[in-house]
Amino acid sequence: MTRKPVFDTPHKALRLAFGELTTLAGKTDFYNISAVQALQKLMDEIFTLVYSHSHHEDDLSFAELDQRCPNATQHDRDEHQRLHQRLDELSANVHSIVDELRAGQDQHTAGVALYTDLCNLHTEMLIHMMEEERDTQALIWEHLSDEEIADQEARILGSMDPEIMVLWTPYIIGSQPLKHVQEMFKGMMATAPAFVVEGNLKVARNRLSPGEYAQVEAALELSEV
Ligand SMILES: [Fe+2]
Numbered sequence: 001m002t003r004k005p006v007f008d009t010p011h012k013a014l015r016l017a018f019g020e021l022t023t024l025a026g027k028t029d030f031y032n033i034s035a036v037q038a039l040q041k042l043m044d045e046i047f048t049l050v051y052s053h054s055h056h057e058d059d060l061s062f063a064e065l066d067q068r069c070p071n072a073t074q075h076d077r078d079e080h081q082r083l084h085q086r087l088d089e090l091s092a093n094v095h096s097i098v099d100e101l102r103a104g105q106d107q108h109t110a111g112v113a114l115y116t117d118l119c120n121l122h123t124e125m126l127i128h129m130m131e132e133e134r135d136t137q138a139l140i141w142e143h144l145s146d147e148e149i150a151d152q153e154a155r156i157l158g159s160m161d162p163e164i165m166v167l168w169t170p171y172i173i174g175s176q177p178l179k180h181v182q183e184m185f186k187g188m189m190a191t192a193p194a195f196v197v198e199g200n201l202k203v204a205r206n207r208l209s210p211g212e213y214a215q216v217e218a219a220l221e222l223s224e225v
Pocket residue numbers: 054057076080128132
């Protein structure tokens with residue numbers, strides 16, 4: 001029987017997010033403070049997603065796996081600490097570049113170094129997520145039932161601040177099969193206030209092609225398509 005991949009939604013979203021982040025970093029003109037501030041904003045947002053995601057793994061899903069299979073997630077937890085340290089360093093670097101630019105200092109060399117560091121971090125994040133999907137997921141499937149995994153997912157979603165959910169949404173919509181996006185909106189329409197649905201539909205309009213967006217509207221019976 002096919003079981004649901006437990007890391008599917010957040011990891012696909014993070015892969016899309018890091019692809020967009022390193023692309024933006026590669027396009028950034030480090031002589032232009034507004035361009036660097038836009039990069040800094042995207043870094044702050046995407047790093048917030050990484051911190052939030054690894055805390056959910058450590059405190060909830062990994063904690064419950066470790067109770068049944070002691071130290072099963074030690075490698076992943078160590079990687080979270082190491083990656084968080086890198087995120088903190090790169091965050092400090094981009095903030096320093098903005099401060100130095102404001103003071104009129106040339107930051108081109110620091111900008112090139114930041115781009116290289118972000119590409120390196122992107123690579124490390126991909127390896128980390130692949131290891132969780134290859135090794136840890138097998139242990140989760142072995143030690144937890146589908147009902148227990150679904151219950152964990154519900155608790156993670158229930159504990160998430162709306163501000164964090166808003167940051168995830170564009171990357172989730174942009175990285176899932178259209179059928180899943182349609183199901184997500186159907187669920188949202190049944191449970192969330194209208195302004196939340198409308199806000200997320202605006203995000204979907206930005207992230208999807210016109211044809212894909214029309215199919216989401218059709219699934220929600222919002223249009224004639
Ligand atoms: Fe992780």
